[in-house]
Amino acid sequence: MPIKVQLAVDMTCPSCVGDINSVLGKVHGVDKIDISLDDKQVMVEGTASPSSILKAIKDTGRSAVVRGTGSSSGGNIGAAVCIFEEGSAMGTSATRGLARFVQIDKTTCFVDITVSGISDGAHGIAIHECGDLSQVPESCGGVWNPRKVKFNPLVVKDGWGDLAFETDGFQVWEIIGRSMVINAGSEGGVLAGVVARSAGLFENDKQVCACSGNTLWTEQRLVDQGQRL
Template sequence: MTCEGCVKDVSTTLSKLDGIKKVEANLKDQLVFVEGTAPPSSIVTAIQNTGRDAILRGSGTTDSSAVCILETHSTTVANKIRGLARMVQVSPNMTLVDLTINGLSSGKYYATIREAGDISRGAESTGSIWESLKNKVLGSDATAPVEKEPRGIFGTVDVDNEGRGNVFLDRPVAVWELIGRSMVVGKSKEGPFQREDENTLVGVIARSAGVWDNDKMVCSCSGKNVWQERQEQVSQGMA
C-alpha cells in the first residue's frame, strides 16, 4: 500500500467479505488487521483482486496452528506443489481447516488424515485413514458392530475447470493430534493410491507460527525477504 487510497481500497474490499466484522489497515507498517470468521485464503485472494499481494503472517495462537504443503509425487510433473492446508484450533476439540488447491484436474476430491507421516512413496506410504481402525463400537444389542466415521475423514473439495478449489472445514480434533501425520487429497477416499498419479496430493502436517509469532522480514537460511519467498512460492503454484 502506497497511499490512503490504497488503504481505502483494501479496507472496502475486505469489508465486503462474508464473516468480516472489522478491518483496520495501517499504511505506515503495511499491515492489515482483520477480525472475523472468513477463511484466510479468501482474505488473501480479496487483496490480490485489488492488484496487490499479501502474505499471511500467522494464524491462531501459539501451539494451536498447523500447516500442510500438498504436493504430487509424480515424476512427470515439474511444479509439484499443488495445494496448502492451514489449520487453526479454536477450542479444545475443534480445528478449522482452510484448504486451497491449484493445478488439479476438475472433479471432487477427498481430504483425509493418514495414520503415518511417511511420504517417501507419496500417498502410497501414508497408511490407513487416521482412526479408521478405532471407531467400531457395539450397537444397542451389544452384538452388532456400528461403524463410526473416522476423525481422519476431513471432507471434500470441488476443483473447477481451471484447476482451483477451496473449502473451509471444521473437525472435532486438536492440532497436537495431527502434527507429524500426513494429509492426502485425492479422488479416492480409501485408496489404493498410485505414486505417479499427478492428481493425488500428499504432505506432512507441521506446526506453524501463530499470529505475530513470526515477524521476520529476511530468512536467515536463504537471505531472501518474505516477498521474494512469496514470489518463489507463487511460481511453484502455491497460493
C-alpha cells in the same frame, strides 16, 4: 468467541488500504480492522471466519495469506502447515501447493488449501495416520478421521484449485506429524505432505521465503496463476 486474524497482504499505496477497509467493513462479524501499510499487515478482530476475511481481501485482486489467529484476550492457540509434493517417491517430486491450519478456538480449525499443476476435477482430501511419504498413499497409513467428518472436495480447474473451510473434525495439535493426502478416485494419492507446526499469531513476520527468495505474495501468485511453486 471473538478472535483476531492476522494476514499478510500485498499492499503498495494508501488506496490499497482504503479498498481493504471498505471490503472488510461489509463482512458480517468484523468488529475492528487495523491495517499497516508499512508492514503489509492486516489485523481483523471479531466473530467473522478467517475464510470469509481471506475471500473478501482476495476479491479485491490482492494476494493475501493468513499468518495466524488468536483469541481476542491474547495468546496463540495453534498453527500448522503442510507442503504438498507430487508423486509416490516424494524425494524426487515437485512442490504443488500447501495447506495452512490455524486453530480458531478449542474445537474449530481453519484450513486453507491451494494447489496447482494437477489434473482438473474434484479431488478428495484426507488426513492419514502416518507422516511417511516414501510410498504414497500406502506408507501414509489409514485415513485418520475419528469424528467421521465429511470434507468437501478440492475442485481444480485449469490446473489450479483452492479450498478454505472451518472444521471441528480435528484440532491442530492432533494432526502434527500426520500426513494430508489429496487424491482423485482411482489415481490414489496425487499429492501428499506432512503436517508440521508453524508460527502462530505474531510469531512470524517474515515477508520473504528463505527457500526461493520470493515474497509471500509472489509465492501465492505463482499458485494463483496455476504455476508450480
